Amino acid sequence: MAAPVRTVADDRWATEGDLIAALKAGDRAAFRALVETLHAPLVRMASVYVSRATAEDAVQDAWVSVVRSIGKFEGRASVRTWVFRVVLNRVRTLARKEANTVPHATAGPEAEPRQSVDPQRLTHPELGAHHWHDVPARWELLPEQRLMSAEVRSVVVDALQKLPGAQREVVSMRDLEGWTSEETCEALGISAVNQRVLLHRGRTVLRATLEEYFHDD
Template sequence: MRQRAAVEEADDGELVARLRAGDESAFAQLVETHQAAMVRVAELFVPSRSVAEEVAQEAWVGVLQGLEGFEGRSSLKTWMYRILTNRAKTRGERERRTLPMSALESPDVEGGGAAVAEDRFHPADDPARGNLWARPPRPPDVETIAGEGHERLLAAIEKLPSAQRAVITLRDVQGFDSESVCDLLEVSAANQRVLLHRGRSAVRSEFERYLEGGDDR
C-alpha cells in the first residue's frame, strides 16, 4: 500500500509539473482518463446527465485554475473529485436535487433493514476498530464482469438509495479509499461502512438473481 502510494505521488508530481507548464497533451490525457467517471459522479448530485456534463466541464476549469494551489496533501485524483463534488453539490441545491445530508448522517433510516451487526467489525478493544472490517463483505467483482453482466451490475447500483449509491460508486466503481470517500461526501467513517455494506449486499443480491435467471425482463 505504501509503495503504491509512493508511486502515485511520484506520478502526480510529474503530471502536475507538466500541467503547470501548460502541457496541453497532459491535460488532454487527464480529461480522457477521468471525464466519463466525473460525469457519473456528478450525476449523484444533480437532476440530469446534461447538467452533470456541465458540472464536469466547470470542474475542469476549476482544476486548471487551482493547479498552482495544489499542495499534494491528497492525491491529484482526490483533489480533482473534491472540486467536482463541491460544484455538483452547489448545482444540485440550485436545481433542487442533491444528495440529502440526512441520508449520509443516518444510514439506518435509508434503505430499511437492521443496522450492521457489531461482530462484522473488530472487537471494541482492538486498535483497528473503527477503521477496518473484521470480516469484509466481498465487493461486487466489477473488473471480471464484461458486457451485459457489467451493464446489469451498474443498473443494480443505480437502483440503490442515493447515499448508498454514492458510496458504492466512489468505492467500488471509481476506486477511492474509505478516507477519501468520507472526505468527498462529508460522512463519518462509521456511516460510510454501514452504507457500503448495505449497498454491496443489495447489489450482490440483485446481480445473483440475474445470474440465476431470476431476472424479470
C-alpha cells in the same frame, strides 16, 4: 505501506509531484492526460446526482476551475482526489437546486439502516431459526450477458440514485470506480468505520433490488 496510486498512467510524469509541476507550468500535454484519465469517471459520478447532460456540463465547468486554481494546489491530497472534490462540490450544488437529492455535506442523519437479510428468510419451517427459508439466487450461474445487460445496469443506476447521498457516494466510488477504502475516506472526509457502514448499507439495498429484479424476471 502500499505505493500511492498514480493519477495518470504516463511515463512522462513518473511521480505525482512531476505531474503537479507540469500542470502548474501550464503543460498542455499533462492537462490533456489528466482529462483523458479522469473525465469519464467524473461524469459517471456526477450522473448519480443529476442528468447525464447536466453531469457533462458540471464536469466541464470543474475542469475550468481546475485550470484556474491549479497554481494554488498544495498537494495535501492526490490530484485525482482534489479534482474529484471540485466536481463533487459542483454536482451537490446542482442537485440541491434540482431538488433531486440531499447533498452529503448538509444531509441529516442517515435513513434507518436496512437489515442485510429479512429475518423471516432465516427461519426455515422445518429446520428453524438461522437456516435459509429460501436460498439466495446464485448470480454467478447466470449468463454473463444477462448480468451485464443494459437493462440490469439501468436497474442498478436507478437504485443507486435512490440511496441517501452519503451511501450513494461511497458505493459509487468503491464499486463503480474501484477506489480503495483509504482513497474514499480521504476524498469524502469520513472515517474508515463510517465508510464501511455506508458501503454495507448501500450494497444491502442494491442487492435486495437485484434479487427482486431477477426473481420477478
